[in-house]
Amino acid sequence: MGLISSYRMRLRRRYWRVRAFRRRRQLRVVRDRTRSFGPGAILAASTVRNERARLPYFLDYYRAQGVDHFLFVDNGSDDGTCDYLAAQPDVSVWRTRASYADAAYGVDWLNWLLRQHAHRHWCLTVDVDEFLVYPFCDTRPLRALTDWLDASSVRSFGAMILDMYPKGPIGGRSYHEGQNPFEIASWFDSGNYMFERNPMYGNLWIQGGVRARTFFADRPRKAPALNKVPLVRWHRDFVYVSSTHALLPRGLNLTYDAGGGEKTTGVLLHAKFLSLFVDRAAEEAERSEHYRGAGEYRTYAGGLDGQTDLWCKWSERYINWRQLEILGLISKGNWA
Numbered sequence: 138m139g140l141i142s143s144y145r146m147r148l149r150r151r152y153w154r155v156r157a158f159r160r161r162r163q164l165r166v167v168r169d170r171t172r173s174f175g176p177g178a179i180l181a182a183s184t185v186r187n188e189r190a191r192l193p194y195f196l197d198y199y200r201a202q203g204v205d206h207f208l209f210v211d212n213g214s215d216d217g218t219c220d221y222l223a224a225q226p227d228v229s230v231w232r233t234r235a236s237y238a239d240a241a242y243g244v245d246w247l248n249w250l251l252r253q254h255a256h257r258h259w260c261l262t263v264d265v266d267e268f269l270v271y272p273f274c275d276t277r278p279l280r281a282l283t284d285w286l287d288a289s290s291v292r293s294f295g296a297m298i299l300d301m302y303p304k305g306p307i308g309g310r311s312y313h314e315g316q317n318p319f320e321i322a323s324w325f326d327s328g329n330y331m332f333e334r335n336p337m338y339g340n341l342w343i344q345g346g347v348r349a350r351t352f353f354a355d356r357p358r359k360a361p362a363l364n365k366v367p368l369v370r371w372h373r374d375f376v377y378v379s380s381t382h383a384l385l386p387r388g389l390n391l392t393y394d395a396g397g398g399e400k401t402t403g404v405l406l407h408a409k410f411l412s413l414f415v416d417r418a419a420e421e422a423e424r425s426e427h428y429r430g431a432g433e434y435r436t437y438a439g440g441l442d443g444q445t446d447l448w449c450k451w452s453e454r455y456i457n458w459r460q461l462e463i464l465g466l467i468s469k470g471n472w473a
Contacts (some may be wrong), residue, residue, distance in 0.1 A: 144440045151386040153376040157239065164210065164246060171254045175341075178205035179279055180260040180371075182239040183252060184243035188265045190220055190413065196225065197293040199239070202260065202269070203279035204412035208254060210246045212237050229254075237426040239326040248376050255371040259283040262381050263367050263405065266318070269296060270458050271403035272469040286470055287370070288398060293384070294368035296403040297394025297466060298323040298361075299325050300347045301455065308443025313411050318408035327453040328349060329466045331357070338383040338391035340364055347447050352436050361433060365405060366392055383388040394470075401470030404461055415443055 174180070181204045185192075206227050213234040222230040233246065240246050241251040251260060261269065261279075263323065270281055271294075298329060301322040303310060310321050330345035341364055349360035366382045366389060376385050383390055394400045418437040425431045453464070461467045 146385060146387055147209065149378070150374070152374055153378055153385065154246075154252070154374070155233050157245045157376070160235070160240055160245040161249045163233045163240070164231040164249070165233065165323055166221075166227070167211070167219060167230045169231075169406055170226070170229045171208075173227075173460050174206040176257065178258055178370060179283060180206050180208060180255050182208040182255070182260055182262045182355060183215065184210040184212055184237070184247060185222075186237070187214045187216045187218060187417075188217045189216045189313065190314045191212070191265045191318075194317060195247045195268075196228075197315075197445040198268055198338055200227070202274070204242040206248050208247075210250070210279055211339055212245060213245065220469055225297070240426060242380060242426075244377050246378065248421060251371055251375070253372045255466050256373040258371055259368065261368050262377070262410055263463075265407040266408045266458070267298070267367070268319075268405055268408065269367065269403055270461065270467070270473060271296075272458060272467060273464065274402060274403075274458055282472075283368075292370040293366050293389040293392055293404065294401070295341070295364070295366050296348075296368070296405045297330075298363040298407045299404040299461075299464050299466065300363075300407045300409065301325050302347055302447040302452075304446075304452070306444045306446055307410055307441070308412045308415060308445075318411055319406065321412075322408050322410055323455050324452040325455060327466070328451070330363070334395075335383070335390075336386075338390050339376070339387050340366070340383045350449070351447055352440055367405060368416065386394070397442060399470050401472045402468050403458075404467050406455070410447060412443065 138377055166386055181199050209222050209228060211230055211232045219232055222228050302324055303321050304324055325367060326346045331341055333342045335342045343363040344360045347419045349357050353360040362382050366384055367381050378385055392400060418434050418441055421427055421434040422431050422438040427434055
């Protein structure tokens with residue numbers, strides 16, 4: 138990167154820090170337990186709205202993986218989400234009724250909390266329907282991964298979103314609170330992925346899978362991005378700039394080997410397509426608080442009902458991380 142481009146990126150990073158600083162006043166503390174964790178704690182951060190049913194399994198999953206403390210922004214929930222989170226001993230929660238869209242889809246709020254509380258911590262920034270799977274995750278906790286990344290002088294870890302879905306009508310089986318969502322949504326597309334390097338941020342732009350196949354078949358370039366950098370050894374000067382698809386400094390996005398080798402990567406199993414998503418898609422399309430005026434959600438709302446079946450003859454049933462490695466969707470890299 139030339140001097141001019143480097144200077145522009147520094148200005149862009151400052152711009153995102155200023156945005157976060159200005160929107161800090163939109164956050165009201167509900168429960169701040171951040172003094173309860175020590176210097177080596179692994180953190181997780183998320184923005185939520187009306188996710189009460191998903192939270193018990195989400196918290197249990199990441200506690201089992203080794204997350205020590207959770208930072209949540211509740212964006213105006215009215216289903217008990219905020220009260221539930223406030224009662225959890227390892228959760229700090231802030232509340233706001235400000236516009237999710239105006240806060241860059243929650244990025245400004247999370248950038249502020251990460252700057253204030255995650256400095257020098259490994260932090261996992263995910264949605265509550267995203268579940269990190271990485272090599273050896275069945276036998277090695279998240280700390281084993283972060284320790285290895287530290288020893289390798291690696292500051293960020295990439296993961297592709299892998300959309301999961303049921304076989305049969307999406308409304309055929311109801312999801313109940315605390316349930317493992319992959320008991321229902323246990324299938325995924327093993328192919329149909331497009332990869333392209335983003336020249337601005339250097340990240341690997343990925344599209345495809347079941348959403349491209351089903352909802353964006355006639356316009357695949359409009360399909361949602363599947364690339365994320367969810368796990369970062371955070372520094373107060375870092376910022377996310379597009380959900381967790383890209384960060385600054387730019388080097389944090391280089392979670393792949395451009396020279397033909399392989400870096401260690403994971404996937405985020407995405408439990409979006411459960412029965413409760415049918416009504417949620419219509420609601421979010423109406424609210425228009427998501428990316429591009431919630432155009433993606435309007436597509437879902439227009440093509441999704443309880444009888445929609447996302448399964449096809451090329452669908453794969455999820456088994457474990459080793460299966461994903463064989464399919465080329467994750468890599469051990471040189472972590473043995």
